[in-house]
Amino acid sequence: MKNTNLVTMKEALKIADQRGIALGAFEFWSYEVARAIVQAAQELDVPVILQGGKLEIDRMGGFEETVETAYMAAKNSTVPVALHLDHATTFEDCNAAINAGFTSVMIDASALPYEENMEITRKVARRAHAAGVTVEGELGRLVGEEGDIIVKGPEAAQTDPGEALQFVKDTGIDALAVSIGTAHGQYTFEPKLNIERLDRIKEVVDLPIVLHGGSGTPMNQVQEAIRHGIRKVNICTDIQVAMGTTYIKTIQSEGFKYSCENLWGPSEKAAKAVVMEKIKAFALM
Template identity: 40%
Template sequence: MKENRLQRLLDQAEQHNSALVAVNVSNVETIKAALHAAESTQTALILQVAPLQLDFQGIDYDEFVELVSVLARRHNVDYALHLDHAEEVEHCLRAIDAGFDSVMFDGSKQSYDQNLQGTKAVCYAAHRKQVLVEAELGRVLGNEAGSDEPSLDDVYTDPQLAKAFVEETQVDLLAVAIGNAHGFHVGPPKLDFERLNQIRLSISRPIVLHGGTGIPVDDIRQSIALGVRKINYFTELDSTFMNAIKQEAKENPSALMIQSFAKAQRALSDDIIAKMTYCSSAILGKATTPLASTSSNAYQPHVTASAQTEEVIA
């Protein structure tokens, strides 16, 4: 049985009460920036990409896996590959076959039952190949999450529903909606830590926080203390990269593309280093209560598909 790299990294994060930084990468420069940051800090890394990013680049799943593998050879880095925000089961299946360590089936825009059935189908296929699955329950909004509208009670993750969802799907990681948002916030984010605590006491799974952009460091650390083990960053990092290119073009109009990209790569790496530093820094002892169950019902990798999940994609 092959080892799943992400499972090993999650186990380490749990032991050290820290979180893995998950960086969305879009090209060679962003991959290299992330690898350099991980090597510089001697910190593990999740490199992730969404189907939309691959479509923009005209790169397929196999090519992405091979590209990262080639670039990583020059770095002493512990990393895992993750497919982010795949809204179709087919995209997850392609990533599983290509050799990703984990995939996210994002059924958060669908009905609860559709989300449930899609997640079960992906878990069935993934667990047969020792690949982990992330799902989202509730809905992480765009930057409207910092405003008064809409009412976020309608989209927050319900702890008891999360328990039922995890038990039926046997999903490996759960992304939650607790006031976090994709993109830049229009106002200060207000994370519902009490809800997060209830969720982590209801499920025995690593919790994922999407929309790391704009969340204050203290809130990030409090989230980690309450069971978050994977934190996604994209918008802020993408902005860092693009702003560096724009600044170089402004300061040096005759600069070549490779010069601008090199500067952007360095700026991005510095930004990732900062995030890795506070996500992996020692915060042991800050959690007020132990992580959910340590009994026989506690989380174990689900590498064998059940008859129930087999029926989903039959």
């Protein structure tokens, strides 16, 4: 395990709870993206969560290489930075991330029946907590695609408050991702967050609540959810879209000449701009 200055997500979320805000958990797949995220957080003086799923981690060479990438981006950070494994579906991947130096892992067994979800999540929590690592679990299912997980239809099962209470007791997790009407990826329907359901979950679950599928969700709805207790919001697609569209415009611009800075600089700036916008909104600035 690499010794880094990265903090646990649990510690970062304590700060968010004290401020009554949510932290952005931003997907990264390269040093440039990680650097843009950390720079934005520093300029706004807000803790931030760097996160990667298996697809992004594989692009960076593996778990240890991802830790190295995050460390390089955050080694001189003036704000707390956590490194989180997003949407792992196996104990083995969570264990590999813990051993490599991740400070937080998410086990997403929400596609499984409750008992199986509970058992694998509890197993991950026991392993992670022994190493001082934060654990996020998920109950309920989001529409869309996240890695190998595909859920169709806007009426996919949302999180049951009573079941959420039992799940937290059974597993010992540190944060709970819930389904209240968001989707992964780009929306194919008009989202409407179920704030009433969120309130009922918060009444019985005394943990940071996580909102996945933050990209594309109307910001007024996201901010309303934050006022009602959401403490972490995941963002991926918005960064990818900003970087992709900027890249296309850049190479098609009149007089464009190839160089590292000319080619990649504008996309990195676009990523940073998106992250800054989200951090401000999530901090209710």
